[in-house]
Amino acid sequence: MSISNKVTDKLKRTLKSPLSVLFLAAASFLDTFLFFIPSDGLLVATLLASPQYWLIAAVSITAGSVFGSLCLAHVVQTYGLNFISEIYPSLETSSTWLSAIHFFEKYGDPAIFLTAISPFTQQPTVILAALANIPLKEIALWLIAGRFIKYLFIAYVTKFLPEFIKRIPFLSKEYSKVKN
Numbered sequence: 001m002s003i004s005n006k007v008t009d010k011l012k013r014t015l016k017s018p019l020s021v022l023f024l025a026a027a028s029f030l031d032t033f034l035f036f037i038p039s040d041g042l043l044v045a046t047l048l049a050s051p052q053y054w055l056i057a058a059v060s061i062t063a064g065s066v067f068g069s070l071c072l073a074h075v076v077q078t079y080g081l082n083f084i085s086e087i088y089p090s091l092e093t094s095s096t097w098l099s100a101i102h103f104f105e106k107y108g109d110p111a112i113f114l115t116a117i118s119p120f121t122q123q124p125t126v127i128l129a130a131l132a133n134i135p136l137k138e139i140a141l142w143l144i145a146g147r148f149i150k151y152l153f154i155a156y157v158t159k160f161l162p163e164f165i166k167r168i169p170f171l172s173k174e175y176s177k178v179k180n
Contacts (some may be wrong), residue, residue, distance in 0.1 A: 020046050021057050025064035032068030032123065039065065040119065040154060040171055048159040054159035058151040065151075066143045069126045073139050076130035084127060091124070100124030106133075112139060116146025119169075 023120065026041075031037035035086055043061050047054050074139050084091065091097050104111045104125055112134075115125040122143070129139050157164050165171050 012092055013113055017050075018053065020050060021053055021060040023084060025060040028061045028064030029068035032065045032126075033072050042169060043151060043154055044158050045164060047155055048162065050055075051159045052157040055152075058148065058155035061151050062144065062147045065122075065147050069122060069143050070140055071125060072137055073126050073130035076127050077133070077136075081127070081131060091127075096121060098123050100128055104128045109134060109138065109142065112142035113146040116143045117150045118146075 021096050022062055024042055027037045027042050028039045031039045039061060043057060046057050050057075081092075100115070101124075103115070107114060109129070112122075115122045124141075126139065127144075157168070
């Protein structure tokens with residue numbers, strides 16, 4: 001069983017508890033810092049089981065995601081790209097990395113916001129922002145704005161329009177996993 005499935009199973013067991021939003025924040029932190037937990041799907045799963053927590057869940061997952069990203073940015077600013085290359089050996093040759101470089105060059109600092117609000121992985125953009133020596137406060141502000149809008153939208157739709165989730169491409173797969 002993959003780590004992602006273990007986390008999802010653990011979350012399903014604790015979904016009815018208010019503690020599930022803390023678990024959601026921790027999972028989002030790990031997802032942002034380590035690339036392996038489907039945060040969008042975990043948010044949907046949490047809210048399908050406990051829709052009353054929709055607003056606190058959006059805040060919680062935003063906080064975890066932003067904190068994870070800031071930790072990643074701090075590590076990059078402290079140890080440089082070589083350290084990140086050791087953790088993610090194929091990063092620099094991946095299509096995601098190359099796209100992030102192009103995107104960051106084209107849009108500059110607002111690329112952080114645009115990535116944060118999108119369904120795409122934000123780690124490459126955070127790494128590039130850190131390498132460009134953008135202050136952590138500025139990175140945090142872009143991330144908070146983008147992630148909160150994204151997660152508030154997902155939380156709202158899950159709470160008030162759960163059938164609509166099946167029509168959102170990056171959430172439909174996660175929805176079907178949770179409903180099974």
